[in-house]
Amino acid sequence: MTATFPEQSVAVLFSGGDAPGMNAFLRAVVRLGLNREKIAVLGIRDGYRGLVRTARAVNDDAEALVRLKNDIATHTGRAGLISEQLHIIQMDHASVSGIMGKGGTILGSARCLEFHDKKVRDSVIKLLKSLNVRALVVVGGDGSLTGARLLAQESDLRVIGVPATIDNDLQFTDMALGVDTAVNTLVWAVDHFIDTARSHRRVMVLETMGRASGDLARMAGLASGAEMIITPEGGPLNEEAMKKLAAKIEGAMTRGRGHAIVLVAEGVEFDPPQKRNRAYVLMDAFQQYFQRAGAPFQDLEVRPSVLGHLQRGGHTTPGDCILAARFADHAWKTIQQPDGGSGITALRGNVVEIVPYGEPDMPERAAYSREMELLHDALSSW
Numbered sequence: 001m002t003a004t005f006p007e008q009s010v011a012v013l014f015s016g017g018d019a020p021g022m023n024a025f026l027r028a029v030v031r032l033g034l035n036r037e038k039i040a041v042l043g044i045r046d047g048y049r050g051l052v053r054t055a056r057a058v059n060d061d062a063e064a065l066v067r068l069k070n071d072i073a074t075h076t077g078r079a080g081l082i083s084e085q086l087h088i089i090q091m092d093h094a095s096v097s098g099i100m101g102k103g104g105t106i107l108g109s110a111r112c113l114e115f116h117d118k119k120v121r122d123s124v125i126k127l128l129k130s131l132n133v134r135a136l137v138v139v140g141g142d143g144s145l146t147g148a149r150l151l152a153q154e155s156d157l158r159v160i161g162v163p164a165t166i167d168n169d170l171q172f173t174d175m176a177l178g179v180d181t182a183v184n185t186l187v188w189a190v191d192h193f194i195d196t197a198r199s200h201r202r203v204m205v206l207e208t209m210g211r212a213s214g215d216l217a218r219m220a221g222l223a224s225g226a227e228m229i230i231t232p233e234g235g236p237l238n239e240e241a242m243k244k245l246a247a248k249i250e251g252a253m254t255r256g257r258g259h260a261i262v263l264v265a266e267g268v269e270f271d272p273p274q275k276r277n278r279a280y281v282l283m284d285a286f287q288q289y290f291q292r293a294g295a296p297f298q299d300l301e302v303r304p305s306v307l308g309h310l311q312r313g314g315h316t317t318p319g320d321c322i323l324a325a326r327f328a329d330h331a332w333k334t335i336q337q338p339d340g341g342s343g344i345t346a347l348r349g350n351v352v353e354i355v356p357y358g359e360p361d362m363p364e365r366a367a368y369s370r371e372m373e374l375l376h377d378a379l380s381s382w
């Protein structure tokens with residue numbers, strides 16, 4: 001039997017920082033495509049970069065396009081995945097077996113600066129049309145979904161966005177893929193830091209990711225019982241503000257507390273601005289305060305840690321696997337609506353919906369962040 005190129009397939013790519021749940025989404029979108037919809041799924045390697053490189057290689061070369069289609073038809077599943085040169089792979093059942101709980105993405109993700117250029121996006125639209133895809137699914141954060149919106153606006157392609165970022169900074173959905181796992185990882189990390197903090201009666205300042213949003217730190221703080229959460233939404237920290245935070249910790253020590261875990265989100269800024277990581281700036285400010293003349297705990301030590309990419313990896317939680325399956329299901333249902341356009345999957349009040357690109361921020365999200373902060377304050381033993 002000769003292999004044939006799959007016409008009217010659905011293409012899927014992962015873009016921006018990888019997030020746990022991307023593999024679970026890939027598995028779900030491929031399996032639903034093959035089992036339920038009877039439609040082939042093309043996995044794009046390395047996000048927009050994979051499309052841009054392929055467009056460059058085949059767009060003005062009819063023979064190269066024929067070769068690409070032949071490669072896609074003949075190198076399916078794992079054969080395609082091991083062929084490094086091939087950026088577009090026809091996924092099969094076996095190629096998505098055993099990946100659901102694995103962090104990262106087997107197709108790779110990337111940041112592709114060239115994609116900001118309309119001419120480059122035009123070349124990608126031309127490629128997707130030559131491959132006759134019925135829809136493109138883009139899984140990623142804010143920037144990736146902006147790229148998806150532009151593709152949808154600049155063509156008649158159907159482009160479905162799927163929110164995936166540990167930052168939880170997308171205000172049109174209650175949760176993005178990866179957040180639940182990242183919070184879980186942070187709780188695990190805090191548990192480890194508590195052991196040493198308690199043993200040495202120390203203050204540990206842990207810097208979390210999250211870009212300009214403090215939600216990841218807030219959620220992790222609430223779930224781990226960290227004593228203090230410092231987030232960007234409160235505005236830049238000046239010397240006075242840092243002294244107040246240190247005084248709060250000192251006050252707790254006076255009342256018998258032996259240690260403290262402080263979570264500081266990476267988006268926190270200082271006045272005047274500082275170049276060093278937040279955890280280090282706060283360590284110095286706190287240490288200086290604790291060591292002032294006549295202070296009660298002059299030997300109280302502060303240790304910083306920048307948790308970094310640890311937060312993006314690890315085994316995907318069941319919550320993220322379930323959300324991935326629900327987002328994939330909804331993406332397919334939208335693609336299969338004859339008159340359906342483009343849009344983004346969103347979780348709102350435990351219902352998955354498709355919302356238009358550029359949807360305004362949900363006021364519930366700000367309320368949720370505020371509620372977490374108040375609850376954390378009320379639960380802390382200051």
Ligand SMILES: Nc1ncnc2c1ncn2[C@@H]1O[C@H](COP(=O)(O)OP(=O)(O)OP(=O)(O)O)[C@@H](O)[C@H]1O
Pocket residue numbers: 015016017018048110111112113114115116117140141142143144145146147150164165166167211
């Ligand atoms: N304004 C834009 N126009 C076109 N493409 C964009 C735009 N912003 C981002 N992209 C594309 O999306 C990619 C990923 O964006 P970005 O680095 O902001 O990550 P993200 O999707 O927000 O995910 P995360 O923040 O969780 O890592 C960019 O490298 C670029 O290819």
Ligand SMILES: O=P(O)(O)OC[C@H]1O[C@](O)(CO)[C@@H](O)[C@@H]1O
Pocket residue numbers: 017141165166167209210211266312
């Ligand atoms: O992996 P990179 O490119 O260093 O990006 C790190 C950024 O990506 C994220 O992990 C996800 O957006 C942010 O929290 C962080 O600031």
